[in-house]
Amino acid sequence: MSKILVFGHQNPDTDAIASSYAYAYLARQAHGLDTEAVILGQPNEETRFVLDYFGVETPREIQSLAQEGVERVILTDHNEFQQSAEGIRDVEVFGVVDHHRVANFETANPLFMRLEPVGSASSIVYRMFKENQVQVPKELAGLMLSGLISDTLLLKSPTTHVTDVPLAAELAELAGVDLEAYGLEMLKAGTNLSSKTAAELIDIDAKSFELGGNTVRVAQVNTVDIAEILERQAEIEEAMQAAMAEAGYSDFVLMITDIVNSNSEILTLGTNPDKVEAAFGFTLENHHAFLPGAVSRKKQVVPQLTAAFAN
Amino acid sequence: MSKILVFGHQNPDTDAIASSYAYAYLARQAHGLDTEAVILGQPNEETRFVLDYFGVETPREIQSLAQEGVERVILTDHNEFQQSAEGIRDVEVFGVVDHHRVANFETANPLFMRLEPVGSASSIVYRMFKENQVQVPKELAGLMLSGLISDTLLLKSPTTHVTDVPLAAELAELAGVDLEAYGLEMLKAGTNLSSKTAAELIDIDAKSFELGGNTVRVAQVNTVDIAEILERQAEIEEAMQAAMAEAGYSDFVLMITDIVNSNSEILTLGTNPDKVEAAFGFTLENHHAFLPGAVSRKKQVVPQLTAAFAN
Numbered sequence: 001m002s003k004i005l006v007f008g009h010q011n012p013d014t015d016a017i018a019s020s021y022a023y024a025y026l027a028r029q030a031h032g033l034d035t036e037a038v039i040l041g042q043p044n045e046e047t048r049f050v051l052d053y054f055g056v057e058t059p060r061e062i063q064s065l066a067q068e069g070v071e072r073v074i075l076t077d078h079n080e081f082q083q084s085a086e087g088i089r090d091v092e093v094f095g096v097v098d099h100h101r102v103a104n105f106e107t108a109n110p111l112f113m114r115l116e117p118v119g120s121a122s123s124i125v126y127r128m129f130k131e132n133q134v135q136v137p138k139e140l141a142g143l144m145l146s147g148l149i150s151d152t153l154l155l156k157s158p159t160t161h162v163t164d165v166p167l168a169a170e171l172a173e174l175a176g177v178d179l180e181a182y183g184l185e186m187l188k189a190g191t192n193l194s195s196k197t198a199a200e201l202i203d204i205d206a207k208s209f210e211l212g213g214n215t216v217r218v219a220q221v222n223t224v225d226i227a228e229i230l231e232r233q234a235e236i237e238e239a240m241q242a243a244m245a246e247a248g249y250s251d252f253v254l255m256i257t258d259i260v261n262s263n264s265e266i267l268t269l270g271t272n273p274d275k276v277e278a279a280f281g282f283t284l285e286n287h288h289a290f291l292p293g294a295v296s297r298k299k300q301v302v303p304q305l306t307a308a309f310a311n
Numbered sequence: 312m313s314k315i316l317v318f319g320h321q322n323p324d325t326d327a328i329a330s331s332y333a334y335a336y337l338a339r340q341a342h343g344l345d346t347e348a349v350i351l352g353q354p355n356e357e358t359r360f361v362l363d364y365f366g367v368e369t370p371r372e373i374q375s376l377a378q379e380g381v382e383r384v385i386l387t388d389h390n391e392f393q394q395s396a397e398g399i400r401d402v403e404v405f406g407v408v409d410h411h412r413v414a415n416f417e418t419a420n421p422l423f424m425r426l427e428p429v430g431s432a433s434s435i436v437y438r439m440f441k442e443n444q445v446q447v448p449k450e451l452a453g454l455m456l457s458g459l460i461s462d463t464l465l466l467k468s469p470t471t472h473v474t475d476v477p478l479a480a481e482l483a484e485l486a487g488v489d490l491e492a493y494g495l496e497m498l499k500a501g502t503n504l505s506s507k508t509a510a511e512l513i514d515i516d517a518k519s520f521e522l523g524g525n526t527v528r529v530a531q532v533n534t535v536d537i538a539e540i541l542e543r544q545a546e547i548e549e550a551m552q553a554a555m556a557e558a559g560y561s562d563f564v565l566m567i568t569d570i571v572n573s574n575s576e577i578l579t580l581g582t583n584p585d586k587v588e589a590a591f592g593f594t595l596e597n598h599h600a601f602l603p604g605a606v607s608r609k610k611q612v613v614p615q616l617t618a619a620f621a622n
Contacts, residue, residue, distance in 0.1 A: 100421055101418045105413055108618070109614055112427055112428065115424035116423055117421035131442065
C-alpha cells in the first residue's frame with residue numbers, strides 16, 4: 001500500500017489541522033494505513049498556540065500533490081476541490097471526514113466518506129476513535145478539543161451540535177484541561193491581529209465558493225473589538241481589492257466576528273453588493289453592515305449567499 | 312419534525328429498495344425520525360421475489376417530490392441527482408447512505424453522509440443497525456441480505472468487500488435462510504427475461520451518467536445465457552435507439568451479464584463507439600464485444616467509461 005496523505009483545507013484553521021492530524025493517527029492504529037498528516041499552509045496564531053500547548057510538532061507543509069508523488073489522499077474538514085490541495089483532481093480521494101456541505105466534489109470511484117452536521121470535523125474523528133476502540137493520546141485529545149472549540153467559538157455558535165457538548169467535556173478530561181478556561185485562552189490567542197498586515201488578516205481564515213457562476217471569497221477574523229478592526233478599513237479594502245484582482249474573485253466578503261458578544265460586521269467589496277444585501281436583508285453603508293448574532297460562516301453566511309447568488 | 316422520505320435510485324434494484332426500507336426503519340428506531348420508505352419505480356422481478364419471500368409489502372411509488380410536498384429526504388444506494396427523484400434540487404438532502412462514487416451531488420447545508428466502498432448499500436445500513444444496537448427484524452435481515460447478494464452476484468463481483476462475507480453469513484442467519492441456496496434462487500428469479508419487451512429489458516437496471524459533456528446510459532441485465540439475449544439484438548437495438556432519441560442520451564451501453572460464469576457482453580449504440588472501445592480495449596463487431604470477467608458496472612465499466620470520455 002502506498003502512502004496516503006491526510007490534510008485539511010487551504011488556509012488551515014485549528015479544526016483542519018487537528019482533524020487531519022488525529023485522523024491520520026487513527027487510520028494507522030485502526031486500519032493499518034500508511035498515512036501522513038500534512039498541511040496546505042502555515043498554522044495561524046490560534047493553532048500555533050494549540051500546537052505549543054500540547055507539544056505537537058507542526059505537520060509538514062506541502063505545495064502540490066504532483067510534487068509529493070502520492071496517488072491517494074484523505075481529506076478532513078473540507079471536500080470542495082477549490083479549497084483543497086493543488087492537483088487534487090489527479091489523485092484518488094480515498095476518504096473524507098467532514099462537517100460541511102458537499103459541493104464541487106466528484107470521484108471516479110467509491111470511497112469512504114463520513115459527513116455529519118456537527119460542530120467540527122474533530123468531533124467526528126473523536127467519535128471514530130470511540131467506534132474503533134482506539135485509545136486517545138492526551139495531546140490528540142487536546143488537538144481535537146481545540147478544533148471543536150475553535151469552530152464553535154467555545155460551543156456558542158449555532159453550528160454546535162447537541163452531541164458536541166458532552167464530547168467537549170470528555171475531550172477536556174482526556175486532555176487534562178479546564179474547558180472554559182482553556183477555551184477562552186485559546187480563542188484570545190487567535191485575536192491578536194495588530195501584528196498582521198491587512199493582506200495577512202484577510203487570509204487568516206478565508207475560503208472560496210463557486211456561487212452561481214461567481215467565485216466568492218468569504219473570510220472571517222475573530223476579535224474582541226469590531227471597532228478596532230474597522231479603524232483599518234481603508235487598508236483592508238485595498239488588500240481585498242488586490243486579492244480579487246489577483247485571484248479573479250467576483251466578490252470578497254469579510255466577517256469580522258466579536259467572539260465575546262457573538263455578533264459580526266460584514267465588510268464586502270465586489271461586483272454583487274446587491275446580492276450580499278439580499279442575502280442578509282441589510283443595507284450596506286460604506287461597504288459594511290452589522291449582522292447581529294452571526295458567528296458561523298457555514299450556517300449563517302454561506303447558505304444565505306448561495307441562495308442570493310442563485311437568483 | 313416534518314416527514315422525511317427515504318428512497319433509492321430510479322429503476323430501483325433490490326439493494327435500492329432494501330437499503331431504503333431498512334434505513335427508514337433504523338432512523339425511526341434509533342433517531343426518532345418520522346421517515347417513510349418510498350420507491351421511484353416498480354420493483355423488478357428479482358426484487359418482487361424478495362419482497363414476496365419475506366412478506367414485505369411493496370413500498371409506495373412516488374412521482375415527484377413537489378407532489379409529495381416534503382422538504383427533507385434521505386437517499387440510499389445513490390447520490391447523483393440525475394438518478395434521483397424529480398425535484399431533488401428543490402429539497403434538503405438530510406442524509407445519504409451509499410456505496411457509489413460521488414458525482415453531480417451538491418447541497419447548501421451540511422448533512423449526514425455515510426459512504427463506504429463496500430458491496431452494497433445494505434451492508435452499510437446493517438453496520439449502522441449494529442452501531443446503534445438496534446435489533447434487526449427477520450424480514451429486514453432478509454431484505455438487506457438480498458440487496459447484498461444482488462449487488463455482488465452472491466459475493467462473486469469484485470465490488471465485494473472483505474467485510475461483506477462475514478456480514479452475509481450473519482444476515483443469512485438472522486433471516487433464517489441458507490446463503491447459497493437462497494442466493495441462487497433469488498438471482499435466477501431475476502433472469503427470466505423472456506416475458507419482457509426489449510424496451511423493458513433495457514430499463515430493468517439502467518442509470519445515466521454525465522461523462523465529459525455526454526449523457527451516457529449504462530444498463531445491465533443478468534442472464535444464464537448471453538446468446539439467448541443476443542438473439543434479440545435487432546429488437547433491443549431498436550429500443551436503445553428509441554430511448555436515446557427520447558431522453559437525449561449520446562450513448563447507450565448495455566451489459567449483458569452471465570451470472571453463472573461471471574462475464575459480460577457489451578452492446579452499445581450512440582455517437583462515441585470509439586470511446587467505448589478505448590474504455591475496454593476491445594473492438595466492437597456488429598455493435599458488441601465480449602468483456603471477460605466483468606460483472607460490475609460500478610467497478611469494471613463506469614470508471615473505464617469515465618476515463619475514456621474525459622479525453
